[in-house]
Amino acid sequence: MAKTQTVSFNLNGKAVKADVEPRELLIHTLREKLAHTGPHIGCETSHCGACTVDVDGRSLKSCTVLSVQCDGSDLLTVEGLEQGGELHAVQQAFHEAHGLQCGFCTPGMLIRAYRLLKENPNPSEEEIRYGIAGNLCRCTGYQNIVKAVKLAAERLAATA
Numbered sequence: 001m002a003k004t005q006t007v008s009f010n011l012n013g014k015a016v017k018a019d020v021e022p023r024e025l026l027i028h029t030l031r032e033k034l035a036h037t038g039p040h041i042g043c044e045t046s047h048c049g050a051c052t053v054d055v056d057g058r059s060l061k062s063c064t065v066l067s068v069q070c071d072g073s074d075l076l077t078v079e080g081l082e083q084g085g086e087l088h089a090v091q092q093a094f095h096e097a098h099g100l101q102c103g104f105c106t107p108g109m110l111i112r113a114y115r116l117l118k119e120n121p122n123p124s125e126e127e128i129r130y131g132i133a134g135n136l137c138r139c140t141g142y143q144n145i146v147k148a149v150k151l152a153a154e155r156l157a158a159t160a
């Protein structure tokens with residue numbers, strides 16, 4: 001077995017540690033060592049975005065980054081969006097606008113939508129489509145995903 005090292009993260013607001021191999025991908029650490037199975041493994045080649053997580057305020061495909069590169073980082077996964085039993089506005093909007101079918105892409109889509117709306121609180125349809133271009137959905141045709149992001153933007157603006 002390869003030598004491991006201990007990495008520390010602030011994961012969804014909680015300090016956690018994991019022993020990882022130098023070659024270990026963040027998605028594997030999250031799912032297999034930290035019991036965060038919200039981020040999905042789709043392609044493992046940085047195409048599909050199912051594994052997207054927020055790292056220090058940026059959307060990152062966790063199949064493309066080593067856990068050791070994220071040592072000391074603030075991580076947000078889909079599990080961290082809901083607060084105190086309340087769905088985040090993006091989760092509620094995806095639910096109401098039917099922004100999902102099978103749900104496989106959804107954890108990555110939600111976390112990307114969360115960051116997209118932080119980067120641009122009032123995106124046009126074109127900007128939403130561009131903003132989620134790294135997240136593939138094989139079910140929905142994207143129409144309702146775009147509607148859901150728009151709805152979330154309106155809700156967040158109303159409560160700002």
Ligand code: FES
Binds near residue numbers: 040061062
């Ligand atoms: S599993 Fe990471 S981009 Fe597809």
Ligand code: FES
Binds near residue numbers: 106136138140
């Ligand atoms: S809802 Fe099935 S892949 Fe997006």
